[in-house]
Amino acid sequence: MKRADVLLISIVLIAALAFLVPRWLGDDKGGPGKNLVANITVDGKLFKTVQLTKEEQTIEIRTDRGYNILKVHDYGIEMYDADCPDKVCLGFGKITQPKQTIVCLPHRVLVEIAGTSGGDEIDGYVQ
Amino acid sequence: MAMSSKESATALKRTVIIAIFAAVAVVLSIVEAQIPLAGMGLMPGAKLGFANIMILTCIFFLRGRDAFVLVILKTLLTAFLLGTFSSLLFSLFGSLLSFVVMFLLVRFGRKKLSVIGISIAGGLAHNTGQLLAASMVFNSTSILYYLPVLLVTGIVTGILVGFAVRYLVASLSKISLFEEFLN
Numbered sequence: 001m002k003r004a005d006v007l008l009i010s011i012v013l014i015a016a017l018a019f020l021v022p023r024w025l026g027d028d029k030g031g032p033g034k035n036l037v038a039n040i041t042v043d044g045k046l047f048k049t050v051q052l053t054k055e056e057q058t059i060e061i062r063t064d065r066g067y068n069i070l071k072v073h074d075y076g077i078e079m080y081d082a083d084c085p086d087k088v089c090l091g092f093g094k095i096t097q098p099k100q101t102i103v104c105l106p107h108r109v110l111v112e113i114a115g116t117s118g119g120d121e122i123d124g125y126v127q
Numbered sequence: 128m129a130m131s132s133k134e135s136a137t138a139l140k141r142t143v144i145i146a147i148f149a150a151v152a153v154v155l156s157i158v159e160a161q162i163p164l165a166g167m168g169l170m171p172g173a174k175l176g177f178a179n180i181m182i183l184t185c186i187f188f189l190r191g192r193d194a195f196v197l198v199i200l201k202t203l204l205t206a207f208l209l210g211t212f213s214s215l216l217f218s219l220f221g222s223l224l225s226f227v228v229m230f231l232l233v234r235f236g237r238k239k240l241s242v243i244g245i246s247i248a249g250g251l252a253h254n255t256g257q258l259l260a261a262s263m264v265f266n267s268t269s270i271l272y273y274l275p276v277l278l279v280t281g282i283v284t285g286i287l288v289g290f291a292v293r294y295l296v297a298s299l300s301k302i303s304l305f306e307e308f309l310n
Contacts, residue, residue, distance in 0.1 A: 091171030106213030
């Protein structure tokens with residue numbers, strides 16, 4: 001190892017941690033009362049926006065490339081089934097926090113969790 | 128183009144080395160595809176990148192265009208054998224970016240960086256290239272959410288690959304097939 005190696009490792013580590021640490025410390029947890037939504041895009045176009053509820057919902061996406069079945073439950077969303085060749089999308093598990101994503105590269109499906117839809121956050125806390 | 132027998136012998140040796148390296152790289156890719164990294168909390172689809180051992184070693188011994196052929200061969204063969212054609216474009220983008228970075232560093236940065244640093248840079252370029260290709264296809268930057276974690280894992284696997292290359296280059300240098308490619 002030379003000095004430049006150590007320098008390279010340190011710079012990249014610091015840059016990565018600068019993004020990771022706020023994420024770990026941040027109070028960005030999902031759950032009840034957060035009114036999170038998941039934006040589902042296919043081929044870069046918005047397919048559907050769903051509210052992440054406690055109740056179970058099933059979303060089916062059928063395109064020429066194949067199908068993806070998403071399930072919403074317990075304030076999170078997960079890829080339940082897909083006929084893509086690599087099944088990588090099934091490995092993401094259930095995502096519950098804003099900015100987390102599920103990607104199915106072969107089917108060009110992208111699921112991303114976002115805050116309250118429309119930016120009208122106050123509505124989210126009305127009892 | 129007429130070649131002397133010495134030239135054609137060298138060309139044959141290059142071809143043999145590329146073929147052997149491609150075979151080993153494909154086997155390494157298949158082996159690492161069996162390791163369930165997603166179960167360890169990493170981004171699904173993430174790989175250890177051990178095939179990079181062969182590509183970096185090839186850059187050390189042979190010319191840039193030979194290593195380029197190896198990269199293309201390895202990516203195509205892996206896609207054929209693992210049936211991951213749909214992500215071929217992404218792995219090609221990552222592999223080529225990683226190859227370019229490592230090639231330039233081996234040729235021009237050898238005084239500053241050791242094999243380990245070059246291997247780390249190559250791994251980081253691979254991860255970044257794939258995520259950039261994906262974000263271009265999806266027309267969305269949200270997939271870059273995984274970049275920081277991939278940078279950290281890229282450093283770890285880059286160090287492992289770097290050590291492997293160091294020992295491999297030292298051992299191969301003693302074999303007569305590689306004698307004339309030493310520099």
